[in-house]
Amino acid sequence: MGLDALATDTFIGALIVLIAIFSVRFATKLGVPGLFLYLILGLVLGATIPALSFDDATLATVLGYSALVLILAHGGLTTKVDQLRPVLRPSLVLASVGVAVSIGVVALPLIFIFDLDPQLAVLLGTVLAATDAAAVFSLLRRMRVNEKVRTLLEAEAGFNDAPVVVIVSIVASGSWGETAAWLIPILVVAEIIGGAIIGIAVGYVGRFVLPRLALPGVGLYPIAALALIVFSYGAASVLHASGFMAVYISAILIGSAKELPHRRSILGFSDGLSWIAEISLFVMLGLLAEVGRLPEAIPLALGTVVLLVFFARPLAAIVSLAPFRMGSKVIAFVSVAGLRGAVPIVFAAIPLGFGVPGAELIFDATFIVVFLLLLIQTPLIAALGRKIGVCLPGQARELEVESAPLDGMSATVLGVDIPEGSGLVGVFVVEMGLPRGALVSLLIRAGVAEVPREDTRIRAEDQLVIVTTREVQAQTEERIRMLSLGGRLARWYGFKDVTSSPDQ
Secondary structure (H helix, E strand, C coil): CCHHHHHHHHHHHHHHHHHHHHHHHHHHHHCCCHHHHHHHHHHHHHHHCHHHCCCCHHHHHHHHHHHHHHHHHHHHHCCCHHHHHHHHHHHHHHHHHHHHHHHHHHHHHHHHCCCCCHHHHHHHHHHCCCCCHHHHHHHHHHHCECHHHHHHHHHHHHHCHHHHHHHHHHHHCCCCCCCCCCHHHHHHHHHHHHHHHHHHHHHHHHHHHHHHCCCCCCCHHHHHHHHHHHHHHHHHHHCCCCHHHHHHHHHHHHHCCCCCCCHHHHHHHHHHHHHHHHHHHHHHHHHHCCHHHHHHHHHHHHHHHHHHHHHHHHHHHHHHHHHHCCCHHHHHHHHHCCCCCHHHHHHHHHHHHHCCCCHHHHHHHHHHHHHHHHHHHHHHHHHHHHHHCCECCCCCEECCCCCHHHHHCCEEEEEEECCCCCCCCCCEHHHHCCCCCEEEEEEEECCEEECCCCCCECCCCCEEEEEEEHHHHHHHHHHHHHHHHHHHHHHHHCCCCHHHCCCC
C-alpha cells in the first residue's frame, strides 16, 4: 500500500465512521436501532462501490472476533460483581441449557420439515442460539430495564458466545461426523471452565496491579486495563480454552475493583473502542453479504424466524429460568429479549471459511434473520417492557462523568431523567428524603441548569444531577425508584425496591 492508497482508504474509512455515528441520531427518530442502519450501510456500500467489495470470510471471522473481544470487554467493565451475583446461576443455565434447547428446537424442524442437510441445520440453529452482546448492552441500558433483568440478559450474552463458538467450530470442521455426540458437551464444558479460570486469574492480577502501577500519565491506565483483558483472551485461546469467557470474566473483576484508578478514563476509553468495534463489525458484515444471493435464502430465513421467536427462545427461557422461580414477567420478557445482531453473522462466517458445502445459504439466512429481528423485535421489546413493568423510566443511572476528584472523594454522580407520568413529578426537592450523604446538586430544565432549593418542585422532562457517597449510593437509587413509582407517599403505599419483586 502506497501513500496515495493510504490517503484514499483513510478518507473513505473516516467518512463511513462519521456517517455511521450521525445515523444513530436518525435511527432514534425512525424508531429503529442504529445497528440496523449499520447493516444497511454495509449492504449499500458493497452493492454500489465495487472497490469496497469484501468476500474474505476467514478475515471477516478474525476481525469479528477482535471486535467481539472489545465489546465484551466494555460490557464486563460496566457490570459489577454485586449486580451479577444474584443472577449468575440462571444466566449460566440460560447460556448453556438454553442454547442447547434453542439449537434442538430450530434444527430438528429444519431437518424434517424443510429437508435441510443435518449439518447445515445444526449450524443454523447454533449460530442463531447466541444472543448479541452489542445489541443487548446498547439497547437494554438505553431502555432503563430493571437492573436484575438487564444484568441477567447481559450476562447471558457475555457467556453464551463461548459454547456456541465451540459447537460451530466442531460442526463446521472436518471432525463433524467423527466426533461422538457425548464428547461435544464435555469439550464445551472444558473450554468454558478453562476460560473462566484464566479470566478469574487475570482479573485478580489486574485488581492487584493497576492500583499500584503509579503510571506517569492518566491515558496509560485505560491502555493497561484493556491490554490485560485482551491478554486473557490470548492466553485462553493459546491454552485451548474459551477466550470469550476469559475476556468477560476478567473485565467484570477489573471493573468491579473498588480501588480501580481513573475508572472514568478506563470506561470512557473502552466505550469508545466498543462503539468503533460495533460500527466496523456491522458495516463489514454488510459488505460481506451479497445482495443478489439473498433472495434464495428468504424462505429458509422466514421459517427460522418463526421457529426461533415463537418456539425456541420462549422454551429456552422457560426451561432455564423456571427452576429459579424468576417469575412469569421476567420469563416473558426474556423470551422476547433474545436479541440477535452481529455475533450470529460472525459465527455464520466460520463455515464459509471452512468451505462447508451450502455454507453460503446458512450465512445468507442468518443475515436475513438478524436483519428482520433488528427491525421488528426492538420496538416490541420496549413496548412489552413498559407494559409489564420491567422498564423503569425513573430509574437512576450513573452519568458518564470524567472526573478524577470524584474517585478520590469516594463519590458518585447519578443522573435521573423525569418522564411524563413519573411519581417524582410535583415532588419538592425537600420531600425526596434522600439519605444522608446524597444531595440534589443540579436541576436541568429546558436546557437551563440551576441549583435547586428545598422548595423547588420537580416537573416532567426535568433532569436531576445527584451527588452521593458510595456508601449510600444503593439506598439513594432505591429511594429514587420508590419515588418514581409512588411519589412522595411511596412508603405509605407500600412500594418497595423493584429489584426485590417476586416476579423479577
